[in-house]
Amino acid sequence: MTTIRLKGGRIVDPANGVDGEIRDLGIRDGRIVALHPGDKVDTEYDLAGCVVMAGGIDLHTHIGGGKVNLARMMLPEDHRLNRPRDSLLELASNGCCTPGTLETGYRYAQMGYTAAFEPAMLAANARQAHMEMGDTPILDHGAYVMLGNEELFLEMLARGEDPQRIRDYVGWAIGASKAMGVKVVNPGGISAFKFNQRKLDVDEDHVHWRVTPRQVVHSLARALSELGVPHPLHIHASNLGIPGNIDSTLATIDALEGLPGHLTHIQFHSYGKEGPKKFSSAARQLVERVNAAPNVSIDVGQIIFGQTVTASGDTMRQFANADLGSPRKYVGGDIECDAGCGVVPFRYREQSYVNALQWAIGLEIFLLMDDPWRVVLTTDHPNGGPFTSYPHLIKLLMDKSFRDEQLARLHPDVAAIADLREIRRELSLYEIAIMTRAAPARLLGLADRGQLGIGAAADIAVYREDADREAMFATPEYVFKDGRLVARRGRIQAVPVGGTHFVEADYDPAIEKTVEAWADRHASISYRHMKIGTDELCSCSNGGALLACKVHGRGRTL
Amino acid sequence: MSATRGWNLRLKAQPDFRVDFGSVQPTALAGMTADEVARLQVRHGNGMLALGELFDIGALRGGAEAGAGTSSAADSAAEVRAEPRPELFLEGDLSRFDAIGQGLDGGVLRIAGAVGDRLGLSMRAGAIHVQGTAGQLAGCEMAGGLIEVAGDVGDFAAGALPGSMDGMRGGTLVIRGKAGACCADRMRRGTVLIHGDAGDFLASRMVAGTVALAGRAGAHCGYSMRRGTLVFAGPAPAVPPTFVATHQDIVVFWTLLRRSLAYHGGPFAALPARAPRRLVGDLAADGKGEWLVPY
Numbered sequence: 001m002t003t004i005r006l007k008g009g010r011i012v013d014p015a016n017g018v019d020g021e022i023r024d025l026g027i028r029d030g031r032i033v034a035l036h037p038g039d040k041v042d043t044e045y046d047l048a049g050c051v052v053m054a055g056g057i058d059l060h061t062h063i064g065g066g067k068v069n070l071a072r073m074m075l076p077e078d079h080r081l082n083r084p085r086d087s088l089l090e091l092a093s094n095g096c097c098t099p100g101t102l103e104t105g106y107r108y109a110q111m112g113y114t115a116a117f118e119p120a121m122l123a124a125n126a127r128q129a130h131m132e133m134g135d136t137p138i139l140d141h142g143a144y145v146m147l148g149n150e151e152l153f154l155e156m157l158a159r160g161e162d163p164q165r166i167r168d169y170v171g172w173a174i175g176a177s178k179a180m181g182v183k184v185v186n187p188g189g190i191s192a193f194k195f196n197q198r199k200l201d202v203d204e205d206h207v208h209w210r211v212t213p214r215q216v217v218h219s220l221a222r223a224l225s226e227l228g229v230p231h232p233l234h235i236h237a238s239n240l241g242i243p244g245n246i247d248s249t250l251a252t253i254d255a256l257e258g259l260p261g262h263l264t265h266i267q268f269h270s271y272g273k274e275g276p277k278k279f280s281s282a283a284r285q286l287v288e289r290v291n292a293a294p295n296v297s298i299d300v301g302q303i304i305f306g307q308t309v310t311a312s313g314d315t316m317r318q319f320a321n322a323d324l325g326s327p328r329k330y331v332g333g334d335i336e337c338d339a340g341c342g343v344v345p346f347r348y349r350e351q352s353y354v355n356a357l358q359w360a361i362g363l364e365i366f367l368l369m370d371d372p373w374r375v376v377l378t379t380d381h382p383n384g385g386p387f388t389s390y391p392h393l394i395k396l397l398m399d400k401s402f403r404d405e406q407l408a409r410l411h412p413d414v415a416a417i418a419d420l421r422e423i424r425r426e427l428s429l430y431e432i433a434i435m436t437r438a439a440p441a442r443l444l445g446l447a448d449r450g451q452l453g454i455g456a457a458a459d460i461a462v463y464r465e466d467a468d469r470e471a472m473f474a475t476p477e478y479v480f481k482d483g484r485l486v487a488r489r490g491r492i493q494a495v496p497v498g499g500t501h502f503v504e505a506d507y508d509p510a511i512e513k514t515v516e517a518w519a520d521r522h523a524s525i526s527y528r529h530m531k532i533g534t535d536e537l538c539s540c541s542n543g544g545a546l547l548a549c550k551v552h553g554r555g556r557t558l
Numbered sequence: 559m560s561a562t563r564g565w566n567l568r569l570k571a572q573p574d575f576r577v578d579f580g581s582v583q584p585t586a587l588a589g590m591t592a593d594e595v596a597r598l599q600v601r602h603g604n605g606m607l608a609l610g611e612l613f614d615i616g617a618l619r620g621g622a623e624a625g626a627g628t629s630s631a632a633d634s635a636a637e638v639r640a641e642p643r644p645e646l647f648l649e650g651d652l653s654r655f656d657a658i659g660q661g662l663d664g665g666v667l668r669i670a671g672a673v674g675d676r677l678g679l680s681m682r683a684g685a686i687h688v689q690g691t692a693g694q695l696a697g698c699e700m701a702g703g704l705i706e707v708a709g710d711v712g713d714f715a716a717g718a719l720p721g722s723m724d725g726m727r728g729g730t731l732v733i734r735g736k737a738g739a740c741c742a743d744r745m746r747r748g749t750v751l752i753h754g755d756a757g758d759f760l761a762s763r764m765v766a767g768t769v770a771l772a773g774r775a776g777a778h779c780g781y782s783m784r785r786g787t788l789v790f791a792g793p794a795p796a797v798p799p800t801f802v803a804t805h806q807d808i809v810v811f812w813t814l815l816r817r818s819l820a821y822h823g824g825p826f827a828a829l830p831a832r833a834p835r836r837l838v839g840d841l842a843a844d845g846k847g848e849w850l851v852p853y
């Protein structure tokens with residue numbers, strides 16, 4: 001039994017409404033406990049002058065699966081610079097925008113993050129994704145299974161199948177792939193691309209199945225709601241990156257009809273087409289709508305200038321962007337008629353009007369949203385920029401003068417007209433703690449993470465107070481994972497295996513006959529192999545803890 | 559000239575592990591004292607080691623005392639300039655030393671002995687003279703300057719690192735021995751001269767530049783070659799079905815090319831005045847590469 005006392009730190013714990021209270025925190029056996037001043041402890045850390053937060057949680061970061069590996073292979077130069085190892089515990093692994101699995105774990109932990117979620121796991125690729133995440137040290141992890149473009153689902157929807165059957169199918173898919181939630185990417189659009197459609201609006205028919213993205217979004221959101229899955233439908237909306245796509249984004253919110261939904265990398269979906277270049281910010285329009293829709297949460301997908309790679313399941317949009325690649329490479333593909341993938345390396349440039357405006361739009365969304373509990377801080381790693389730029393992003397949000405300095409370096413037209421100039425708001429530490437820990441934990445239904453209450457898991461990041469917020473968030477003084485010191489001032493101290501979060505949903509197993517019949521006719525692997533068992537998940541995830549979240553929503557019909 | 563114009567490093571004993579020599583640059587060392595040079599750290603296996611532990615270090619005095627061996631015409635021309643270039647003279651079997659002259663941007667490196675992999679990787683200027691053999695990836699992605707190897711070189715000389723779009727993109731690589739497989743793979747500019755034989759896949763996926771070969775080529779020569787020139791100064795190769803003769807008049811071009819190759823001496827000094835046969839290929843790729851094959 002190990003007991004640790006964190007003495008005299010300033011606690012910022014929004015989940016429990018604690019803002020800057022100076023007090024001790026006790027840890028025993030990986031959990032936060034109440035300690036009396038007289039209790040004997042094994043180790044005591046003096047945290048005077050430090051801010052104590054729960055470990056960071058990234059609910060949208062591409063860290064495992066086929067397209068991540070394609071991205072790694074496409075940018076070999078990203079892996080050639082041998083960063084000297086900070087600690088003998090670190091094995092050789094490199095990369096910045098396409099880090100190897102080990103590097104991903106080390107770098108997140110060094111920044112005070114203790115959990116990361118892969119948003120785009122194909123059911124057909126689930127094993128690979130779980131194995132890569134299992135290979136990622138320290139971090140807890142989980143993934144959302146991509147639905148809404150696979151043949152079986154579209155066929156069921158086109159047949160006008162009973163919503164309960166669709167609910168059971170979604171429950172089966174979550175269970176088979178051991179997912180934490182469901183993501184839909186360009187609803188119906190990835191499939192439509194294979195039928196030669198190059199765009200698909202929210203109310204436009206898929207040429208073959210004759211269903212619309214609106215139907216896809218609604219039926220998936222409804223299924224999740226009925227199953228009782230905590231994380232709302234994770235939506236990568238239609239028309240990513242197209243000027244004027246704010247209309248389809250708002251239509252997607254309407255399609256939810258009040259059901260919970262999480263619109264991801266919303267920055268890429270908040271474009272108007274005003275102005276001389278027919279490309280403008282629609283951040284105000286978006287935020288107005290989201291503020292009025294309490295069922296909707298968002299993460300931003302802020303862009304960061306420099307080299308990165310865009311890896312997405314959205315074959316339709318990535319195909320359109322292929323010529324913009326830098327270096328000029330592109331991979332696109334279909335995967336088992338399950339979904340698709342498109343990978344394009346990209347360099348965001350300060351002097352590009354479009355990139356500069358994208359940067360401003362992301363920040364505007366962060367700063368205009370009233371309710372920080374419904375905004376999560378992400379760069380959609382690596383699509384907007386690598387996750388290692390989070391400390392920089394936090395400084396941009398917390399420091400108006402720093403923000404103005406950066407804005408002044410951008411394309412002059414953007415620097416002169418951007419709405420961002422007028423926004424004086426500077427986020428507080430409390431709000432940052434919400435956007436990086438408390439809100440993602442709540443949106444994922446992680447009851448004992450993202451908070452520092454008694455009984456919570458002791459995932460803790462301790463930052464030394466520093467007026468330069470970038471420096472402060474880049475190298476926390478201490479990082480604890482389940483009560484174990486894993487990083488000290490940026491040096492890795494231990495590399496425990498992270499746990500796997502997944503949902504065990506209750507559904508009518510009769511649906512398995514439908515899936516089996518479909519798999520016998522169309523799938524390239526046997527139905528028996530489509531399902532990942534618990535034992536297999538355990539070996540896939542490197543023997544890490546299996547953090548099952550049981551939900552019993554069955555029978556609850558809307 | 560009395561000040562050191564460079565350093566003489568004599569290997570004491572073989573290191574236990576491979577040494578990454580990429581950080582040792584003649585221009586940077588020229589301004590240092592002997593102590594500073596001895597304290598310079600290089601990567602040795604997973605750790606670091608001081609140069610002084612690996613080498614006996616002495617100063618090179620003015621004149622050309624270290625110029626023994628392999629000076630080519632290009633280099634002699636440089637040496638008559640008033641200001642001598644910073645120089646580094648390495649002695650001993652350095653086949654465990656990788657990345658010698660990596661990113662070289664000026665100065666001269668002379669090695670009396672063999673060297674390891676990645677000789678002159680991405681170098682931009684200056685000259686490297688090796689009296690022994692070189693390992694894999696010699697002159698890989700080099701963009702300028704001169705590399706001369708008296709012995710054989712390993713695979714992927716003048717080629718690309720795994721995953722890169724371009725191989726050698728400038729400068730001159732002279733191989734007096736044999737070249738390994740995939741020499742000039744993805745090459746897009748510059749000149750490679752091979753006095754001996756070449757391994758399989760010579761000039762594979764070549765984009766541009768000139769390769770001249772005095773010996774025999776291995777299998778799949780010019781595989782997927784898109785553009786570029788391959789000169790066969792020795793025996794005529796077997797012509798694969800994806801290369802065809804064009805019968806174009808190349809007399810003027812040949813006169814110029816012949817003269818520029820003759821400058822490097824050896825088997826290239828006496829190329830026939832009569833223009834060779836011109837073939838183009840690889841038609842399975844872009845088909846704009848050319849082979850100049852003697853009659």
